[in-house]
Amino acid sequence: MGTALDIKIKRANKVYHAGEVLSGVVVISSKDSVQHQGVSLTMEGTVNLQLSAKSVGVFEAFYNSVKPIQIINSTIEMVKPGKFPSGKTEIPFEFPLHLKGNKVLYETYHGVFVNIQYTLRCDMKRSLLAKDLTKTCEFIVHSAPQKGKFTPSPVDFTITPETLQNVKEGSQKSGHPCSRPSSVLPGQRQVCRVKRALLPKFLLRGHLNSTNCVITQPLTGELVVESSEAAIRSVELQLVRVETCGCAEGYARDATEIQNIQIADGDVCRGLSVPIYMVFPRLFTCPTLETTNFKVEFEVNIVVLLHPDHLITENFPLKLCRI
């Protein structure tokens, strides 16, 4: 067992805003007294960009990852070389979250090609015989509430075979098994490549209460299956992130699924509205972000699966904000 190093951040939810003071304690616990060469604490905030293999090819993606952008970085020396007594020692610390120049403290975001992350790292240097001890701990930054009044932007939609765009007019058989909608990319309405004439008749109506979303509030709306010849298997909400990275050769834009929430299971009652409701997951979403080097945007797909194997998707770009 030996010595343990731990960082405890004061706030239970670890959420801080620009201008606030990040405070907490470093806890050193050990049975015996600990000899050390100094303890330091580093706060760091970076944006990591990763190029997708699809955009630039496998090797480039592997080697050519864009250099991380540093947002904030500061180190303090907490304790000079010396000795900790046995038992538990708590050392309090404080970091003001101030930025130099015109840099912005972006909101924490965990994505695929874009990652915005803030960490605290505590290092305890020790003599040659003992290993140095390190403990890292993430804290979360929420961007400041956006100024200006929030205006909801409701959207009504109707889906019928006629409104579908991506239908192949060719002679492929209907009922061809589709892959899951994770491969569905931001386009407009589409359905698995099926002849329009072979599609069963259906009429779906609905609305989203707003495509401008407050990140702490759920996405809401309603969907009514007015009629459908084929039985409905499932209706799902697919939350998609669209990440754009700028680089030397231009930019790469990739859409990937964050989560898929089923809102209807089985052949739902006709004419009865089914609620659309999705909570935005923490960390995996952030207010829609546009900078010179990268962009993070979000979209939602309403995916309807019909018997036996038809897949219908309706796409809505979202604008997330924090108020």
Place this chain on the structure above:
Amino acid sequence: MAVFPWHSRNRNYKAEFASCRLEAVPLEFGDYHPLKPITVTESKTKKVNRKGSTSSTSSSSSSSVVDPLSSVLDGTDPLSMFAATADPAALAAAMDSSRRKRDRDDNSVVGSDFEPWTNKRGEILARYTTTEKLSINLFMGSEKGKAGTATLAMSEKVRTRLEELDDFEEGSQKELLNLTQQDYVNRIEELNQSLKDAWASDQKVKALKIVIQCSKLLSDTSVIQFYPSKFVLITDILDTFGKLVYERIFSMCVDSRSVLPDHFSPENANDTAKETCLNWFFKIASIRELIPRFYVEASILKCNKFLSKTGISECLPRLTCMIRGIGDPLVSVYARAYLCRVGMEVAPHLKETLNKNFFDFLLTFKQIHGDTVQNQLVVQGVELPSYLPLYPPAMDWIFQCISYHAPEALLTEMMERCKKLGNNALLLNSVMSAFRAEFIATRSMDFIGMIKECDESGFPKHLLFRSLGLNLALADPPESDRLQILNEAWKVITKLKNPQDYINCAEVWVEYTCKHFTKREVNTVLADVIKHMTPDRAFEDSYPQLQLIIKKVIAHFHDFSVLFSVEKFLPFLDMFQKESVRVEVCKCIMDAFIKHQQEPTKDPVILNALLHVCKTMHDSVNALTLEDEKRMLSYLINGFIKMVSFGRDFEQQLSFYVESRSMFCNLEPVLVQLIHSVNRLAMETRKVMKGNHSRKTAAFVRACVAYCFITIPSLAGIFTRLNLYLHSGQVALANQCLSQADAFFKAAISLVPEVPKMINIDGKMRPSESFLLEFLCNFFSTLLIVPDHPEHGVLFLVRELLNVIQDYTWEDNSDEKIRIYTCVLHLLSAMSQETYLYHIDKAGYARPHTSPHLVAGMKAAVRGSHGKVDSNDSLYGGDSKFLAENNKLCETVMAQILEHLKTLAKDEALKRQSSLGLSFFNSILAHGDLRNNKLNQLSVNLWHLAQRHGCADTRTMVKTLEYIKKQSKQPDMTHLTELALRLPLQTRT
């Protein structure tokens, strides 16, 4: 060894009695007396004072307005208080009940009149079963190795498959196929356990995974007949999970300083708790599939209390809407039931959600008859009439939640909306089973109309009538409608072809009939049931229902003469042809008879019927019958026998007992009861004749005695026989049947050698000596008054008994024999008195005795009238020869006692020697004439013996000495002063 002669002290019983009696001391007002009330008001004081001058003893009772025993203590009786604290189980129970009370207060709105889910749970599990194979599809394994227990019951193929699967790490998919229902239940139980284990070992994510996988099973409607049971099993797991999460978060709010009150507000919860709670909700919100997301969120609904005050009231409507997304109507109705259940538990005041669930349900009601469902039924090979009954558990629950304390208007509205939907049998049924019975009962005629209009193809109609019947059993319809309701309903019921359907319906309606109508209608109904159940022996499959019918009839007809005049009642009983069931029914009848019959009866209808019933019970006894069962049956039959009385017609009474004996010869307690009854009969006769039997009554009494004499030997219990011999002998003696009494006593004496050393009491073997001692002492008391037979020697019974005692093989290390001899000494002393302590007196003076122990009690000695039996005192008149014989016997007995005391001179027996010596000393003191030198010397020796080895209890010795000194003050006892001087007290060194 010197022989000590015995000299009995002459006793003047009257004087002794007078001197021993406690003196009545008048109690002045104001004197302390424990039984006097403490509270005395002023006005009363005056009154009592005045009264006290005339009769002071009555003062205490006259002012006793408040019971002193209860007034001293504040409400609680000390014994029960003490018992409650002394008994840990009771204490736990008390705490439990207080906790339950607190729990109930928590759910302030839901009272105890709300039928809880736990009641429904068992019913559903029992009703919805399947023989088809089930499967569980899990994406992560439960604990490794545990699966092994379940595999035992499975086919080889599945087993190998499982073994492969067992090796997979968490996250792999497991599919268990071909599970029987029991296996399935076991698996679910295992999952429940592994959930608890995972939680206990801090694997919260694994716990959540288990719960998600389990609730996913609820979206699977294959083997649809089992769905309701599956719902019950899986929601149990969800409940467990909900409780674990809530308690965990609750415990986070509790720190060393303060405990969160039961009704806390979100501000009281600390940040860590809130954050944890929020985390759970975020995690659950991202569950992909609808049904697991719904169930898991509903299961932790209560946790919203940590986040905001309005959390629950916002969540419930949203979850209600969420259910609209569930396509399968069966799955969705059960989801609604679960939501209502959680809602009622957590926030019973939020009625709106319940109503919304109901109306949403009505909107989707048409789906039941939609294509998707029909296709599914075809695939599974399930008919609509067996599909629809899967709905009621969930619907009933929803309806029950809504109708609980609901205003009449809402119920009426709900009913109207149900009416509007086509084929509403299903709805109608749930309305009837969930709404208040009074509500239904007042509209019975409407309901009958609606039931008639229902479409026959869907929901079975007999179930509807059953539900209606259940309501009518609880609440009364308007007076004017009652007969019409019965007629209308029975018209339909009687047309039911399937005996099972019929009996399920009829059983319920019997209650209504019994409640409101006379025996004529009940008779008709019973006749109809017989008619339906007899063909093809249909009754064999319906014993439970038939039994219920009997129970209901009995419950409403307390007058057995009316009950048995219902013509079809006995033929109805004949349908119970399986013996165990028949006996059960007989027991019910007898139980009711004992409970409700107030007066003794001689009604031939009742007697005939009940004798038949009792005979049935008796005849069921065989070698394999359990002791308990026999005791129960005997108790019931005895209850009946005690209730039969022919008044003054004693002969008929006796012949009834004779008949009973022949009928119930296999049950010993019944025979014992019969002997007691016959003895009682003899004593009754004596009482009626005021002790002077006429020729006729003497013959009758002898018949009674003969009855007992020939019945007793057929009993098995040795002490039962002994005591009954003694008792019957006493009765014979009291009725001047001297030779019969002798026969009884001789029989008892000859039985004594057969007493085994150990006897079985309540299944445990115990030494019999103490029982034998008790019996013999009792016997001696009786022997005092038994006159000697002219053809036998003096005291022949005592001698015979002494011989038997002498020959009996006593326990090696016991003094019982000597104790008995000491008692004999007492008897002989009493016999040598001029006038005995008690005699057989004239009837009517003492009360007739039914218990053998009473006979030996005190009786006033009244001589010189008819109807009494002369004892030896008047027979011998203090003849010196008789006294000599008596003293000779005493000497022999004393020699025996002394001999025994000598053998006790060894180390380990010294204590016994001391106590026996002292007891002998006391006997001499009480019964011997100490003016006799030898006896005097003997007593001094015994005193020394008792103290010799320091074994005597000093306090006892001191008390004894004090007694002697006190006695010496009495006129004839002055010689005791001298004795007291010769008895030194040993001081302990």
